[in-house]
Amino acid sequence: MEEKMKIKEIIVVEGRDDTVKIKLAVDADTLETNGSAINNETIERIRHAQEKRGVIIFTDPDYPGERIRKIISEAVPGCKHAFLAKQEAIAKSGKGLGVEHATIDAIKQALEAVKQESEEFSGEIELQDLVDAGLIGGPKAKERRERLGSILKIGYTNGKQLHKRLQMFQITKEVFATALTDVLQGEKQ
Incomplete structure (x- = not known):
């Protein structure tokens, strides 16, 4: 049995089903936002996680997921981000879209391709x-x-x-x- 990739940062996901799927793919700790109604207590937990170990935001590739990502990014600067393409996150039944529906391989690839936020980059692309x-x-x-x-x-x-x-x-x-x-x-x- 191959050893799971170990993730140092805490992965911020939307819910319990996302946590279950992430833990099948990699050895990591998660923090759940419990949907898009992110309160100050959740933001503070994410801020604390960022200070202690770093954070990877890994939300669903839909409007609520992007909204959560934006809220966290603005409140907690310097987070890393993992992304799934929509076609990688569609349930086999065709009903449902999210991290919990992605394959183990798609999750591993997304976490291997994590992107780091930076505010110091003066963009080259207009x-x-x-x-x-x-x-x-x-x-x-x-x-x-x-x-x-x-x-x-x-x-x-x-x-x-x-x-x-x-x-x-x-x-x-x-x-x-x-x-x-x-x-x-x-x-x-």
Whole structure:
């Protein structure tokens, strides 16, 4: 039996089912937000966890999950982030979306590709670069952002959020260009 990857940081998830699935994939401690109604007590626990061991935010790839991620990020700077693509988090029945429905391998890959927030990065990628790349305002913009987010392991976003995540996770122009090439080549196949 292979040894589970050990995660030093505390992984912030939405609920108990997420904790169960994470613990099947890796050796880690979790902290549950119990949904999107995050109270001050939960934020304080996350802040304490960040000070002691660091935090990885690993929420569902849907609107409530993104809302939770944003609330925590704003209240507790410097968190790390793990992302699942929507297609990796869909229940086998087709009814349900979340970390608890992902495969063990998808969870391991997301945790191996953790991204660190940074506020000190003066971004190389301008909003206009995203417009020029057809990631904002074009007929295929949404699909392109979905594929780009999956390739870069930063999750799906709208155009404005994409720009912010590219900055937050210090994605360079070179890395962006390579990922964009992969996105555009995927359209041709």
